[in-house]
Amino acid sequence: MDDHPGGDEVLLSATGKDATNDFEDVGHSDSARDMMEKYYIGEVDPSTVPLKRTYVPPPQARYNPDKISEFVIKILQFLVPLLILGLAFAARHYTKKE
Template sequence: MPTLTKLYTMQEAAQHNTKEDCWVVIDGKVYDVSPYLDEHPGGDDVLLATTGKDATDEFEDAGHSKTARELMENFCVGELEETPSPAIPELEIVSKNQTKDISQKLVNLTRQYWVVPVALVGMSVVTGFLYLRRK
């Protein structure tokens, strides 16, 4: 008879974050490593630091042996419940007519407000001329 696998959310696994009750999530599986904390070669702080998040990358980066991977199975308490990925917003497709409208509006704005940059340049030239004349 197949064993039923218990499903946990990341929030549930994250609640087990003390030295007496420590769970980690690796490759979608949830492990209760509380009894192994004192024996862990990397120290208990390494395991405690990985609670509340997916520790797969940290586990792989540490280069664990085949024996360590086999030992892990003794601590498996279930699997991580798959949560649906957030919906990706659809991009708005802009037609050529809309692009022309936007560019036309931009051209109209520059025609309407051309006085401001010209006035700034003019004032800069006059100020520079007066400054040089005083010397």
């Protein structure tokens, strides 16, 4: 696998399946085609290839009331310091001697 110019990921992604289309799509050179004869393993029995699965969407997450309380806590973590800062400025403004 280390000798493959395309890297080992390309070979691993084609493992266990018919890689003819992948090989042809890349546009290999004549020397690569000659090397293929040396490394050719055999034909894939089409009856052993699993059928393509249709997409099954994952189940939708259930409503979790705890998420709302987490959201409120995050809002409060942002608003409470701003409120304290505002009160500090208001106290400074009204208690300031002129």
